[in-house]
Amino acid sequence: MIISNPKGTQDFLPLQSGQKHLVETRFRETVGLYGFSEIVTPTFEHTELFLRSTGLTTDIITKQIYQFIDKGGRDITLRPEGTPGIVRAVLQYNLKLPVRMFYIGPMFRYERPQKGRYREFYQLGVEAVGEIGPDIDVEIIEIGSRFFTGLGLKDVITKVNSVGCAVCRPKHRTELGLFLERNKAKICDDCKGRAERNPMRIFDCKEATCQELYINAPKIVDYLCFDCQQHFQSVLNELVERKIPFELNKMMVRGLDYYTRTAFEFVSSSSELGAQDSLGGGGRYDNLVEDFGGPKTPAIGFALGLERIMLALGTPRPIRKAVYIIPLDPSIQKQGKELLRLLRNANIPALLNNPDKNLRAGLGIADNLACEYVIIIGSEEVKKQIYTVKNLVKRTQKQVPQNQIIEVLTNKENQS
RNA sequence: GUGAGUGUAGCUCAACUUGGUUAGAGCACUUGACUGUGGCUCAAGAUGUUGGGGGUUCAAGUCCCCUCACUCACCCCA
Numbered sequence: 005m006i007i008s009n010p011k012g013t014q015d016f017l018p019l020q021s022g023q024k025h026l027v028e029t030r031f032r033e034t035v036g037l038y039g040f041s042e043i044v045t046p047t048f049e050h051t052e053l054f055l056r057s058t059g060l061t062t063d064i065i066t067k068q069i070y071q072f073i074d075k076g077g078r079d080i081t082l083r084p085e086g087t088p089g090i091v092r093a094v095l096q097y098n099l100k101l102p103v104r105m106f107y108i109g110p111m112f113r114y115e116r117p118q119k120g121r122y123r124e125f126y127q128l129g130v131e132a133v134g135e136i137g138p139d140i141d142v143e144i145i146e147i148g149s150r151f152f153t154g155l156g157l158k159d160v161i162t163k164v165n166s167v168g169c170a171v172c173r174p175k176h177r178t179e180l181g182l183f184l185e186r187n188k189a190k191i192c193d194d195c196k197g198r199a200e201r202n203p204m205r206i207f208d209c210k211e212a213t214c215q216e217l218y219i220n221a222p223k224i225v226d227y228l229c230f231d232c233q234q235h236f237q238s239v240l241n242e243l244v245e246r247k248i249p250f251e252l253n254k255m256m257v258r259g260l261d262y263y264t265r266t267a268f269e270f271v272s273s274s275s276e277l278g279a280q281d282s283l284g285g286g287g288r289y290d291n292l293v294e295d296f297g298g299p300k301t302p303a304i305g306f307a308l309g310l311e312r313i314m315l316a317l318g319t320p321r322p323i324r325k326a327v328y329i330i331p332l333d334p335s336i337q338k339q340g341k342e343l344l345r346l347l348r349n350a351n352i353p354a355l356l357n358n359p360d361k362n363l364r365a366g367l368g369i370a371d372n373l374a375c376e377y378v379i380i381i382g383s384e385e386v387k388k389q390i391y392t393v394k395n396l397v398k399r400t401q402k403q404v405p406q407n408q409i410i411e412v413l414t415n416k417e418n419q420s
Numbered sequence: 421g422u423g424a425g426u427g428u429a430g431c432u433c434a435a436c437u438u439g440g441u442u443a444g445a446g447c448a449c450u451u452g453a454c455u456g457u458g459g460c461u462c463a464a465g466a467u468g469u470u471g472g473g474g475g476u477u478c479a480a481g482u483c484c485c486c487u488c489a490c491u492c493a494c495c496c497c498a
Binding site: 119 | 421422455456457459490491492493
């Protein structure tokens with residue numbers, strides 16, 4: 005092979021593509037229950053949009069964006085996440101608030117690929133703009149929880165925390181800064197860097213010694229202002245009320261600059277995921293709309309990583325559903341075509357064997373094409389008007405009168 | 421950006437510490453036993469610039485250097 009796909013991208017071959025579609029369908033169903041409608045925004049935006057939202061201190065913006073000048077001299081960036089484009093659209097079209105939207109699409113970040121991390125990757129996300137909460141906070145978390153359960157993912161933990169707001173954060177930041185200053189001899193080099201750039205991120209450190217030390221570090225939840233405290237308490241109460249399993253994790257922080265108040269993350273303990281065990285996360289971003297020049301507007305959302313969800317689900321089983329028709333003799337091709345038309349008109353996926361392939365070869369092709377049934381039509385069958393219907397999965401076959409075939413195939417779930 | 425590991429047939433891998441003739445095996449593939457029954461069995465068959473380039477050597481898949489690619493981890497994040 006001379007040309008392969010670029011680093012960090014991946015092909016969804018038919019089998020994976022089927023699984024991807026299943027995940028997306030389940031997502032649409034779940035968010036639909038909560039009144040979310042789809043929004044589709046461009047995969048690239050003016051670079052400035054991301055600079056002003058995602059954050060000038062984040063690695064995503066400083067190192068990971070796919071940025072270029074287009075032929076008209078515009079400064080363009082492939083979106084590294086979905087939220088900024090959606091907030092932009094809300095303001096640009098002056099959408100009536102509150103509004104609940106979801107999105108599915110590719111995002112782009114220039115990073116070193118590893119398990120569960122790609123340069124082009126798909127996110128499933130929701131954004132609720134204009135609702136102050138705390139009910140909507142709980143709804144959003146519940147959606148994620150319900151979605152994962154519906155997919156059959158059992159080992160997903162929902163971590164919840166509050167990161168405060170512009171009022172309470174400075175106080176905490178000062179205290180945390182002092183704490184780090186006092187202990188700077190004990191913290192790792194990475195954390196020294198974090199202390200400079202964005203101190204709250206130290207809680208993410210994987211060094212055991214740092215983790216141990218930070219157990220006694222000042223936590224943001226202990227510094228919340230009255231309003232944030234009230235809000236957070238209501239969220240926690242409502243989570244309990246709705247019987248949504250979660251874990252209050254004071255060390256959990258989010259990576260993007262714009263988050264405020266409620267923050268959460270869905271973590272999987274599946275061994276399929278490697279080091280990237282976060283299936284998704286989100287939180288409030290009550291200042292972002294205002295930062296963009298809009299009115300003061302509360303908002304909350306989350307984003308989930310499609311590829312990570314697929315990894316956690318494991319290797320998909322092929323779904324067999326088509327019927328493969330094999331007329332045994334060229335003279336019977338006519339009956340084969342007739343049946344083909346009949347099945348398709350009855351909404352049953354069907355394929356016809358090529359006359360130059362014999363029965364043996366035809367069965368092999370049917371198997372490769374992941375067909376569920378093979379219908380064999382020979383001279384005997386034509387004479388009696390009773391066709392041979394073979395189930396490729398169960399390895400069984402039976403004679404079915406020609407005029408009952410559709411009925412039998414349609415009710416296949418009910419038979420043994 | 422940092423670190424480690426791996427590149428041999430379509431896929432998974434072997435060929436060892438100690439370079440030595442024609443680079444092997446399983447799966448998959450093709451054909452036949454089986455012109456009305458695939459995934460079982462048996463027989464036969466095809467397949468390689470050993471990722472690429474350079475070096476050492478009488479001799480390199482094997483040793484050295486460079487380069488490219490992939491993987492995992494750090495960083496960061498979905």
